[in-house]
Amino acid sequence: MLYIHVPFCQQACSYCDFYFVTSLKYKTEYIQAIQNEILLRKNEIPENLPTVYFGGGTPSKLSLADIEKILSTVYTHFKISNNVEITLEANPEDLTYEYVKGLINIGVNRLSIGIQSFDDRELQFMNRAHNAQKAEYSVKLSQDIGIENISIDLIYGSPLLTEFLWEKHLEKAISLNVPHISAYNLTVEPHTALYNRVQKGIIANVDEEKSAVYFNILSETLVQSGFEHYEISNFALPQKYSKHNTGYWKYLPYLGLGPSAHSFNTHTRSWNTRNLNTYLTYLLKNELSIEEKENLSLQQQANEYLMLGLRTQWGVDLSTVKNKTGIDFFYAKSIEIEQFVSRNLLSVQKNNLYLTHNGKLLADYITQKLIV
Ligand code: SF4
Missing domain, CATH: 3.80.30.20 (tm_1862 like domain)
Structure with missing residues (x-):
């Protein structure tokens, strides 16, 4: 993309x-x-x-x-x-x-x-x-x-x-x-x-x-x-x-061009400078203007899968997250997941976790409680 x-x-x-x-x-x-x-x-x-x-x-x-x-x-x-x-x-x-x-x-x-x-x-x-x-x-x-x-x-x-x-x-x-x-x-x-x-x-x-x-x-x-x-x-x-x-x-890689654009390749994230003049100064000399680059740890990757997936109607497949990152949210956050399910804020179907309609209203709060 x-x-x-x-x-x-x-x-x-x-x-x-x-x-x-x-x-x-x-x-x-x-x-x-x-x-x-x-x-x-x-x-x-x-x-x-x-x-x-x-x-x-x-x-x-x-x-x-x-x-x-x-x-x-x-x-x-x-x-x-x-x-x-x-x-x-x-x-x-x-x-x-x-x-x-x-x-x-x-x-x-x-x-x-x-x-x-x-x-x-x-x-x-x-x-x-x-x-x-x-x-x-x-x-x-x-x-x-x-x-x-x-x-x-x-x-x-x-x-x-x-x-x-x-x-x-x-x-x-x-x-x-x-x-x-x-x-x-x-x-x-x-x-x-x-x-x-x-x-x-x-x-x-x-x-x-x-x-x-x-x-x-x-x-x-x-x-x-x-x-x-x-x-x-x-x-x-x-x-x-x-x-x-x-x-x-869905956590796919993307390349972002232009001032302030972000890029992501599934394990690193980078940001171009948020200033048009600086951006032009570098790029017109054929040099990149990447301000920051961050290597994502497996924990960060797991949290991002969760944050992004929960926002969607497809939910987040926690078995895929476990396979890719080694982090098992069902184990690490079993108490929180159970509580949110009992309050009708989350639903679990097979290995997927979804926000309910009421859960969407509290998406940020729920995500904060679930990240590891
Ligand atoms: S200032 Fe520009 S980028 Fe921001 S909302 Fe208005 S049109 Fe969009």
């Missing part, structure tokens, strides 16, 4: 802690640097690539020519699966007829559109660059032009949201006939505008009890409409899972 981090954004959304810059000044250098990084790291993935994912930032800030340059370098230096999934994260304001048509022509076959809300007041609160009308239009336009494989992102938990409004958002999302919906609880991350406003008492912090209610509405509504709740924050019509993200949750 290949991930390419595109750090450019039009403006800073109030809640965002991804790595991004709000100027396109170094876009040309960035494209060259990504191409250089592909060449430097092409041997890190010898097998066929099943997915290419442009994430960000806002990849739709790149021109069609920019994306084509990157993709053609990818095609030249990696082996690509016949049915490769090529996803581009896009914001509604960037999706014009010509742009979507061009994306299809250069091989992008999946869009992940950052809708977040269908309400103008909420969008302003989040400092998004689009309005509700544009959000809806961008999805319909992309479908009309021929992209069927679309995911939309939604956020719940803003102080402006009500149960009524959340139900309306979900109705709207379902009516758009997209096969995939990701819905995230708003989190107040340090160093964001939202954090500062909460700290100053201008707005209230996210109400976790309300968020739990929104989560229940979300899951119930989408499951009733035929979606599988296949990961805590992700819903898909049958077989319409994100291949790329499913690979992360």
Whole structure:
């Protein structure tokens, strides 16, 4: 799997802690640097690539020519699966007829559109660059032009949201006939505008009890409409899972290019620098800008299998974890597992451990209690 981090954004959304810059000044250098990084790291993935994912930032800030340059370098230096999934994260304001048509022509076959809300007041609160009308239009336009494989992102938990409004958002999302919906609880991350406003008492912090209610509405509504709740924050019509993200949750290796991108090869993890200028300085000299590399112990690997697997509807196969790492969670955590099962937060089927619906609401807490 290949991930390419595109750090450019039009403006800073109030809640965002991804790595991004709000100027396109170094876009040309960035494209060259990504191409250089592909060449430097092409041997890190010898097998066929099943997915290419442009994430960000806002990849739709790149021109069609920019994306084509990157993709053609990818095609030249990696082996690509016949049915490769090529996803581009896009914001509604960037999706014009010509742009979507061009994306299809250069091989992008999946869009992940950052809708977040269908309400103008909420969008302003989040400092998004689009309005509700544009959000809806961008999805319909992309479908009309021929992209069927679309995911939309939604956020719940803003102080402006009500149960009524959340139900309306979900109705709207379902009516758009997209096969995939990701819905995230708003989190107040340090160093964001939202954090500062909460700290100053201008707005209230996210109400976790309300968020739990929104989560229940979300899951119930989408499951009733035929979606599988296949990961805590992700819903898909049958077989319409994100291949790329499913690979992360199934602990598959991936190569991450671009500033702040992570890479993982099942026993080591590494991070590129989280600074565009530093990234460019190194890559334009044909040197890597890996800030940190961590060898994962068997214990860390076992914990990661558990953390990631528990998030999904497939659960975590503890016999596989034992075979790969030597760590037997059924033995090491028998008391905790039994307690969570009796509280209807976990279920065990054969060698697999799953979060129940109630367990998903406490996923972080349960995981913390189970890791070794
Ligand atoms: S949420 Fe997305 S569009 Fe907004 S600043 Fe963050 S990366 Fe950019």
